[in-house]
Ligand SMILES: Cc1cc2nc3c(=O)[nH]c(=O)nc-3n(C[C@H](O)[C@H](O)[C@H](O)COP(=O)(O)OP(=O)(O)OC[C@H]3O[C@@H](n4cnc5c(N)ncnc54)[C@H](O)[C@@H]3O)c2cc1C
């Protein structure tokens with residue numbers, strides 16, 4: 001690990017100002033950042049620990065939604081009675097991720113910002129445009145079973161590994177932030193994560209020093225909410241693909257997919273096709289997909305997983 | 317207190333630290349290879365309680381909670397396995413919740429209450445979970461065991477608190493102590509010897525349930 005200095009922030013705007021300086025980074029639970037710092041893929045020179053900023057509460061919003069503080073742990077969010085009752089999709093996705101002891105430390109903001117699990121990103125002997133811009137992509141000609149099938153670029157085919165974020169995408173969550181000038185803004189989750197394009201190292205639309213304060217969920221939308229995670233082990237493994245769906249009694253609904261793209265993947269035309277069945281909706285979701293030989297299986301896997309989810313919803 | 321470079325701290329052998337009045341044996345040379353090989357960095361102070369005892373340490377900020385426990389406080393019961401949050405050998409209980417001590421900086425734990433395997437019970441006065449692991453052969457080589465036991469204690473507490481899990485059929489209900497639940501909730505603790513079934517039996521006995 002490279003040497004760094006450490007501070008515990010007492011004020012959000014001061015924290016944002018400190019984080020805007022080159023080499024500085026926020027520290028929340030630490031479960032992703034410290035992991036990457038140990039292998040020097042992340043090498044911040046200053047850490048701003050945000051645990052004392054008071055963003056650890058879950059509160060109702062005036063329009064009937066729920067505001068989840070950036071520092072609420074994944075365990076506390078998944079266990080909250082309001083989340084379980086009104087947004088069961090979010091509880092389901094969150095408890096499908098990581099392990100019990102990791103979820104006790106992992107936070108809302110840290111989970112959204114966790115970095116890819118592309119094996120080449122982790123291997124400093126391999127080229128990787130995300131780790132070292134301009135160095136090339138080891139995964140493109142390499143072993144790409146886990147990697148993206150849609151929305152990828154010539155520069156990067158990594159996926160976003162979060163389960164929680166896929167549910168938040170289906171639920172139309174909004175990311176709330178404050179910047180070093182003290183200005184706040186609300187970023188719809190659809191616009192929060194970026195596609196890799198030519199700059200896979202830039203993963204979100206956050207600006208320098210911008211601090212996430214909360215994620216808000218709009219008014220509950222009911223329906224049958226199902227998160228189906230397909231993985232190589234029954235527990236404690238990242239998704240190969242995952243499907244987050246909210247299905248209403250008339251068969252209409254919405255769907256977001258994980259494990260297929262650089263961001264939680266949702267397409268308007270797929271939502272519109274939900275009542276026509278899994279084949280139609282999955283076809284829209286993955287239209288224009290460019291899988292590799294190793295991960296072409298994800299295309300039928302998404303359709304079959306969605307078909308299973310729809311069958312469960314009909315039986316519910 | 318003036319900033320001391322880590323190597324100087326080591327050279328002194330023992331350092332009295334003001335906060336909490338605790339006297340703490342400092343790092344032996346082998347315990348801080350990064351400081352030796354990469355040059356001095358400023359050290360920082362942290363105070364927390366470990367197994368009921370106040371501790372104040374002056375550390376390189378890079379020190380994880382795991383390394384603080386093992387290398388600085390010489391509580392070597394907590395084990396370093398993968399050092400990347402994947403195996404669970406480093407699991408300890410912080411403010412009542414189990415966490416991976418390898419993926420946490422010691423400095424993040426100012427004021428925290430930390431319980432390690434040494435604090436759960438002693439050889440003469442075992443914690444019920446330790447006794448159950450012995451009775452049910454919940455280990456073979458024993459390396460992952462301190463983490464397994466801390467995690468197991470945390471799991472039963474999480475079930476008591478009603479924290480939901482992936483295998484629950486209905487998350488609007490309180491979870492039950494079933495074999496499936498125990499296995500799912502313990503999946504962050506890997507056992508190379510494969511003592512999983514016996515661990516689940518030990519846990520079920522402590523929970524007063526049939527696994
Ligand atoms: C072994 C293992 C298995 C895992 N399995 C899964 C899995 O199956 N599914 C899954 O979804 N996840 C999984 N994870 C990832 C885990 O969910 C993340 O590590 C965790 O959510 C990160 O949260 P954190 O609070 O610890 O973030 P940190 O590590 O503290 O931070 C992550 C990033 O977010 C930034 N950040 C933190 N807070 C803020 C803020 N308020 N504003 C702006 N920036 C901020 C930090 O600067 C850093 O860049 C796994 C992790 C491990 C180690």
Ligand code: SF4
Nearest residue numbers: 118120128137156157
């Ligand atoms: S897919 Fe992206 S993260 Fe993986 S090696 Fe290529 S550039 Fe790096």
